[in-house]
Amino acid sequence: MSAHIFVVEDEKPILTLLTYNLQKEGYKVSSSSNGEEALSSIKEKKPDLVLLDWMLPDLSGIKICQYLKQDEKVKNIPIIMLTAKGEEEDKVKGLNTGAEDYMTKPFSFPELLARIKSLLKRVKPNIVSEEATYLDLKIDRESMKVFRKEKEITLGPKEYKLLDFLIKQPKRVYSREQLLEHVWGDDINVESRTVDVHITRLRQSINIEGAKPLIRTVRSAGYSLEN
Amino acid sequence: MSAHIFVVEDEKPILTLLTYNLQKEGYKVSSSSNGEEALSSIKEKKPDLVLLDWMLPDLSGIKICQYLKQDEKVKNIPIIMLTAKGEEEDKVKGLNTGAEDYMTKPFSFPELLARIKSLLKRVKPNIVSEEATYLDLKIDRESMKVFRKEKEITLGPKEYKLLDFLIKQPKRVYSREQLLEHVWGDDINVESRTVDVHITRLRQSINIEGAKPLIRTVRSAGYSLEN
């Protein structure tokens, strides 16, 4: 499962280069060149790592960093700051704000890549905890049990896996292809419509009398765990 | 049973903060800001985990780590290194020395906590008590006897080992591969279906008239001790 990197950078050439190279390495890349937009995008998408340019037209990188590190839901996403030469003194400030690493422009891509890998290695493993909840739905990965409103629910293996995956990032919409890749496995040959069927089965399983439905269909896009 | 964490840190504010937060989480905390002292203290007290600052006035963290990892009696205590920014290159060296994890200062406490928990979970199961029970099932490791409802049960060696392992974390689901690794031993070459057969035998052995079955099958995943 490849990591998702969010790049905040307003210099087009640099952004293009970064995106191209990171994708070539197999990372999923999203980006924004606008501070405000980046902030909300990151909170919504919950990437695995953020590359954050120091100098943005509307909102400084340090502010973004501050906001992110104050938000319980995203504070654990590691941030690598990209600072230009003259801003060296601010580094300390930046690091105190909570950025996990920084690099000075112009930087070498291999070095950046090394830092990214090292950070991801450290952070990725503990993102998956033994228990996950979304509203009144709970999954206990240790005993592999699922509960809705404290009541145990039995799921088939695929449904369990599907839910296990969806609950990692509630509200995030996944395409059928993404679900196939992550839940089924990449080499497997399965029709994408099959996902529909399993979603239906999962829906039926986790559905409880008098509770909201928990899986949203986004037409022509995919599904998400949400109500 | 709460874990005992030993903190080696010479920066007072950080030490205070760590101690306070860890205690709030229910851990027992000891500490030292002095390398030599820490070393002997750890050997004497045998904490469940060590938080080790990289930079100490008298003895570098890496040295302490080395000494601890060379000592048969304490080498199994997990160590989390706390490194400051400038020492990045040493990280590799630190990890090679045998530290189980490291974090770069400034670090987020929730993340540290997550790492601590994950490490303790990995290490704690190995700390076995003389007696373990799950519901009406009791295993006495000293005499190697097993009881169900006060009545002694005879198990074959493999069945005993299997139960011995399963009862360490009741309800946790283990895959056949995990069971093979822990109960049989890693180098051994045994079909994973063999586990099934031994589970069946164990079931038959611990089964008693009018009592619940105690081993759960989780389809396509494995088995757990549970009813």
Place this chain on the structure above:
DNA sequence: TAAATATTTAACAAATCTGTAACATTACTC
């Protein structure tokens, strides 16, 4: 509103997984 497009769901056959008996082999015991 009809046509086009997309999703839900039931039904069913195929595939997968598990439990256990039977047997072969190995390891122990006396």
Place this chain on the structure above:
DNA sequence: GAGTAATGTTACAGATTTGTTAAATATTTA
């Protein structure tokens, strides 16, 4: 060394899960 116990493998029946299809619904578009 014969006899006994423990272990691992295999085969097969039964149970469960899965993928596919097709028809029924729902939603969007023209």
